[in-house]
Amino acid sequence: MPAKIVMIGGGSGLPVIIKPLVKADVDLTAIVTVADDGGSSGLLRDYVNIIPPGDIRNILVAMSGADQKLLDLFQYRFQTHDDFLAKHAVGNLLIAALTEMTGDVSEAIRELSHYLKIKGQVYPVAKEPLILNAKTLSGEHLSGEAAITAAHQALDTVWVSASKDNQKIEANPEAIDAILSADMIVYGPGSLFTSILPNIVVPGVKEALQVTPAKQVYIANIMTQKGETDAYTDAEHLAVLDRHLGKDMVGAVLTNQTEVPDDFVDYQRWGEISTQVKQDPEAIEKLNAQVVSRDFLLLRDAGAFHDGEKVAKVLLSLLED
Template sequence: MPAKIVMIGGGSGLPVIIQPLVKADVDLTAIVTVADDGGSSGLLRDYVNIIPPGDIRNILVAMSTADQELLDLFQYRFQTHDDFLAKHAVGNLLIAALTEMTGDVSEAIARLAKYLKIKGQVYPVSKEPLILKAETVAGQKLSGEAAITAAHQALDSVWVGPSVEGQTIQANPDAVDAILSADMIVYGPGSLFTSILPNIVVPGIREALQATPAKQVYIANIMTQKGETDAYTDAEHLAVLNRHLGKPMVDAVLTNQSEVPDDFVDYQRWGEISTQVKQDPMAIEAEGATVVSRDFLLLRDAGAFHDGQKVASVLLDQLEND
């Protein structure tokens, strides 16, 4: 039987690793945050009262084996001068429509997965939209992913609350089952506080991550994130992850050893003032994890990204060597 890999995260980082893994002989599952409240996803979650669809849309496309023409339509985003539909992606609207038609977001995703001929499973971490909350290092409380990101404050911890007062937060049972039956859990790459941790702090998910026999791997970010992780080393990212997991759970950390040229990244274009994440192998080992240091760097579009193929190859090696 193919090895079972569960990817946990959100944002734009996860699809980069998923695309090459789809071509490998593995059983792939993505568990995606439902706390996004910005852009098209935020508008739809408010108007239609559904989980934010953007990250799910991107991962469905990353796992798809359908024709590129269909994927281009699914990803098409209306122009800003189209007042009513401005900035909405077609795929987001389809997820919203199918959720309303079926009354179940899992059924909506399953139908789209069939249409797009995906190889793998995509599960929202919860079937209800959640509100991300944070406390800064200075003790300030923040609410909402967009507000947390815009504040550019050094963060200490995050947690989630229900979007409807008094509602009980429940983990998606499919996500819990996938974690408990996995051979490998992969965190990231992606924003630590707003893409990865919002999944882990959902009640039921952390307990499953503590109980699973799976090998757990963290893909350390290449660049810091403005305000949230300024000057963080790879080991400091890991320490925050383990703290939110409740205890050291990560077995291996994939960390980039290649240098990002000082003059390559266009910080104005990406809206970030960031620096390269420095390596601290001794501190990683002190957290109980093995250091896997490689050239994972891909320079493109005036930015520094993970080379998905290189990362996927190392993840598959980790499976074989376990």
């Protein structure tokens, strides 16, 4: 029976690692945040009252074995001069339509998974859209993922609240079952406070992560995020993750040891990044985690990214250990 790997996050980081992992003999599941309120996802969650579909769409594509022309259509985003449809991705609209037709977002994802020939499972962490909240280090309260990201302020803690009055916040049972039956849990890569932690703070998720027998791995970011994690080391990222988990649950940290050339990154183009994450192996070990330091760097498009093939190879070796 294939080993079960559960990846937790959102944004653009997860698909980079998922693409090579779907080629391996593993049972892969992605658990995705439902707190995104910007762009096409934000508009659809407001107008159609569904969970934000953007991260789900990107992960479906990463897991898909469908014809590339179909995937290009699924990912196509209408141009800004198209007025009513401006900025919407076709896949987002299809997820919204199927959710209305079936009355259940999980059923909508299952149907799309069939059409797109998905290898793996994609579960929203909750079936209702949630609001992400944050407390800054200065004590200010920020509400909404887009507002938190735009504020570029150092953050202390995040939590979620309901988007409707009297709505009970519940984790998706499928996500909880996946966590409890996993052989490995992988956090990231992705924005610590707005992609990874919004999953963990959903009631029921942290508790499941505290009792699962799975080996838990954190993929440390290559670059810090402006305002939110300026000057954070890889160990400081881990410390925040452990604090929100309630225990030192992470057993291994994948951290990039290769230097990003000073003149390569276009910081204006990639406006959310700040500087390269520094390594602090001794601090990671004090948090009871194994340090896995390798060359994980991929330089492209004037930015610094994870090399998905290299990361996937290390994850699979840890799984065998």
